[in-house]
Amino acid sequence: MKIGIIGGGAAGFFAAIQAKTNYPESTVIIIEKSKKLLAKVKISGGGRCNVTNAETSISELSKAYPRGGKQLKKLFQEFGNEHTLEWFTSRDVPLYAQEDQRVFPVSDNSQSIVDCLMSEVEKLGITIKMESTVKQLEKTVGGINVFFDDVNSLFFNKVIVASGGSPKKDGLRWLEKLGHEIKSPVPSLFTFNMPKEKVKSLMGVAVENATTKIQGEKLVGNGPLLITHWGMSGPAVLVLSSFGARLLADKNYQFNLQVNWTNEQNQDVVREEIQAIISEHGQKQLQNMRPYNLPSRLWVFLLEKAELPLTQKWDEIGKKGVHKLIEVLANDVYEVSGKTTFKEEFVTCGGVSLNSVNMKTMESKHLPGLYFAGEVLDIDAITGGYNFQAAWTTGFIAGKLNS
Structure with missing residues (x-):
């Protein structure tokens, strides 16, 4: 199986790691449009990376999301903040919670999180394709063609879109063309x-x-x-x-x-x-x-x-x-x-409407074999580690590739 992950941010990396873990025989490729990977992870929390929030009640945790909280409440049972703590800790990245419940690596350096995700990707043999902008997706026999321009494309059996928030609706037209409802992006936070x-x-x-x-x-x-x-x-x-x-x-x-x-x-x-x-x-x-x-x-x-x-x-x-x-x-x-x-933490309200996605599996309702994770969805939260938690959770679920 060939699995394409569009986006080299927190959700993309996590989805890629889960997909390769769940399907070890598959080929997994992360496609990133810029020259940088995990850029937001690097700068978040003033360069310390606010990984998640230590709130112990799932119902309280989900209240931090003006959009998507109700749907995430169910998904957190499958992969919530406690799972995130365990995931990083078991990979030699100790974490600690501040008084305000924000969780950071003990190193107080976001590089610890970046290195952990990079090393996991390397260990699993996941390929990374940089400076490659996806222009459109097209359904084909047995999967999806990912086009970078009119000529060049790659075929995948499954594709996970984790391309992050877009400041303008134009940035999401390629997904709208497939039938997905797009909620116009506006700034949040x-x-x-x-x-x-x-x-x-x-x-x-x-x-x-x-x-x-x-x-x-x-x-x-x-x-x-x-x-x-x-x-x-x-x-x-x-x-x-x-x-x-x-x-x-x-x-x-x-x-x-x-x-x-x-x-x-x-x-x-x-x-x-x-x-x-x-x-x-x-x-x-x-x-x-x-x-x-x-x-x-x-x-x-x-x-x-x-x-x-x-x-x-x-x-x-x-x-x-x-x-x-x-x-x-x-x-x-x-x-x-x-x-x-707010600082450099660009967050949008808007994106692919949750009505266009099966929120149990993160699969598109319009194109079988296409999944979503992270901020490309109409999910966002207040500050405090919640936006990253949504990325880990949706990435984990999408990486199961359940239809």
């Missing part, structure tokens, strides 16, 4: 630009737990929030950009962001906190008593935004002052205009 907002002067300030909302929408994010020189980042923002990928694309990335710096959903509780400070520390100046342990630079900025003098005493602010503080603490608003890719 990005940070918010705030060109008009003064808050950027606080770059580097982080709040451990904030709640974020897109004004006028139901979407809510929470977690750490980081102020950057272009706007805001951190999990509280990335969760919104991931779950709101289509919504924010429709708004052309122009919207208002509501920030609740207290992470307290009930404003009466915020009022009580302020009243308690007034009762106990009424003679102190506003700038010297920070509610919710906010970073001092942020607190000074919020007081100025609320037009309350820094040197005013707490027991002098009156009802009006209390109201202003509640607004700025629990309902602060910033104008967002544009987005920035």
Whole structure:
């Protein structure tokens, strides 16, 4: 049997390794369009490679996927994050989980993961064909012809497409021509630009737990929030950009962001906190008593935004002052205009619709013998190792080549 794997990234490598392991007599060829293999693995997690997430509940794990979570929930039972940990560990790549559940190699170097996958491919005798762009696929007797141009093609009995996310629908036309429904790709997992907002002067300030909302929408994010020189980042923002990928694309990335710096959903509780400070520390100046342990630079900025003098005493602010503080603490608003890719981790929402794929086997419903794995599918997740886990899982299932 000849098996072709289109794409030399995480999903492609994993699918190739599984296919060759399951069918040792077969010829397996990885076809990569660029000069680089496993490029995303190399740069992810700041060059440390966030391999997976240590969440122990499959149902919680699947909630990290705005698209594809329901389908992955079933697949994780077959190959989930615990299997990933075991797979790398048993190949002499020890892993560890941080407090936030993100899993990295003990070496803290993505090269450990790259070397492990490369060595497995070498050991199994898998061939790699570089700088080869696939233009089209064509059904033929006993398999599929993979065309690189009008003349040159290779025949395979089975083909696994693991070509990664495409920023534009045009990049997926060759799959659409075969009858697959394509969900238009839009960016996911990005940070918010705030060109008009003064808050950027606080770059580097982080709040451990904030709640974020897109004004006028139901979407809510929470977690750490980081102020950057272009706007805001951190999990509280990335969760919104991931779950709101289509919504924010429709708004052309122009919207208002509501920030609740207290992470307290009930404003009466915020009022009580302020009243308690007034009762106990009424003679102190506003700038010297920070509610919710906010970073001092942020607190000074919020007081100025609320037009309350820094040197005013707490027991002098009156009802009006209390109201202003509640607004700025629990309902602060910033104008967002544009987005920035989160680090170099380019993630898209969109791709081959899961309706076009048998999600038990990853086989195409339109072309027998064709399978899918990784980001080419309409599956994506928030940051935290989840996107790689989807690549390992779908690669593992596709590599079984079950029809």
